[in-house]
Amino acid sequence: MNTQYSQKVLDHFMHPRNLGILELADVKATEGSPACGDQVSLYLKVNPKTMVIEDISFQSYGCASNIATASIITEMAKGKTLDEAEKITWKESADALGGLPAVKMHCSVLAVDTLKSAIKKYKIEHHLIEKEKFSKDLILKELRSVVYPNVGEDIVSLKMVKYLSFDKGVVTIDLDVPSFDPMRDNIAEEVREHLGKFPEIKDIKLTM
């Protein structure tokens, strides 16, 4: 079958691993939103002594690569300690699938983000870490999860963020995106979605 997807992606899409709801999960995290795209939920069962992810499952509302990336993430995280699993990058997960089309890279970002968010949630709930203090650095960290779909790299690594400030609840961002770029709206939407999760941010002023 000649599609833009690798055999591995199609395999995970058609036969997803660790699918469903984990009834005895210690923690559940959901990222993304049906309002403007895909959504992934992850369930983790963690051994409180060894901090090893003993069981993991997922649900996905999304396209083939969304389902495949969520599936591979569960395979990659299972059996790892929380600290090890937290280090999995979206590039590694895409590589594990034999690559993804550039325009679909954001799917692997969503899967990895969901895993990170589940781990963080577990750690906070079990008083292993404190809630991260809100800062400009945190915003920048979050922007590393916004992928420029034309090349499949994040907008921070691509140096597309020309200006970033945070003052009295208002984030001001200037992005370097060509005016003829068909992905402009998509990038703006992604930025707003990612920053939307911080209650500290009241308004986003985005220019391109």
Next chain:
Amino acid sequence: MKKIYFDNCLTSKTDKKVVTEMIPYFTEKYYFPENFVSIGTQASSDIDKSKKIIADSLNVDKSEIHFTTGGTSANNLAIKGFLTANSNKGTHIICSIIDYPDILTNASFFEKSGFEVTYLSADWDGRINLEELKAALRPDTVLFMTTLSNHTMGTIQDMPKIKEILSTSDHHIYTHVDACEAYARMHIDPKEMGIDMMSISAHKIHGPQGIGALYLRKGINLGQIKHGIDRIDRYETGGISVALIAGFAKAVELAFDNLDEKIAYMRNLSNHLLERVQNEIPHIIVNGAIGEERICHNMNISFSFIEGEAITVMLDLMNINVATGSACASKGLKANYILMGTGRTHEQSHGSIKFTFSRFNTIEEVDYTVDKLKEIVQTLRERSPLYTDYKNQIKENKGE
């Protein structure tokens, strides 16, 4: 199982008879029109015959048919050609937010060069807002454009009513219609419908790719969009494949032979699909008008809680081809503007599947597809957190 192709709105299979018709034009009659030499005269006469076939299908004169290199070329010729030659009559144009991209991108091009554009809204079923049309008419309105049958939702615009509204103006407002989707799937009489210009395309009706035509009512002059040598058409200058022209005419001849029967056949396929999906798959919405207001070969359905690209990829793995309005499957990762523009949520657009049939499809193919679709929708819903949330909500409500 052989391939099932339900994306005939994108392009359609070339009829074998069309291919047979074209072959001599590649092997023996590979000439362009030329005066006073037999081979050139023969080419002219063949092109004329083809023109006549197409003109007859629309009840117009053959001098009103201009061949182009496709539907988009015909749209560009009509819009750009008309507006550049007639801007002295006014610089206000009207179209709608759900028109075909050819119309919308041209409108936006002219907007940037000083024209004013009114974009009419459309209702839930894809009918353009005719009250807005009435209110939009101005002394400087020169052109109204519409897509006869919407390429996504299949809704046919009410041309008699539109003609009536436009005729209330104190001056003639010209009408350009993109009929690439509608041609040979309904009866179109441009003169009766008040259409001045209309684009049609061969490859959507089992003709070859790369050839279309513009119907241009006698007496309307267009500006020259493509400068060059007048070989076959004074507007579409340069060479146009005579083979493709012959293939186009053959496709028209075949399509219009017992057209009513063919329309009924395609409508039966769409109705059967809809009926089975409505009876057998819960949580769906139909996109577009139903019944006679809808073009016969189009059915568009949104499946809640799941995403369309996943459905199309699964169907593709089963050798079934359909289209989706999902952002995940689009070039700009944008949700379908027509579904969103007619009041659907992102989720409803995301989960939409478009089936477009042809006379080569069968009821067995529809049945097989619905069988597979039922399994796929169930499988994907079982994976979806949105469906889980929905089921929990039901449980909660029952608990109260």
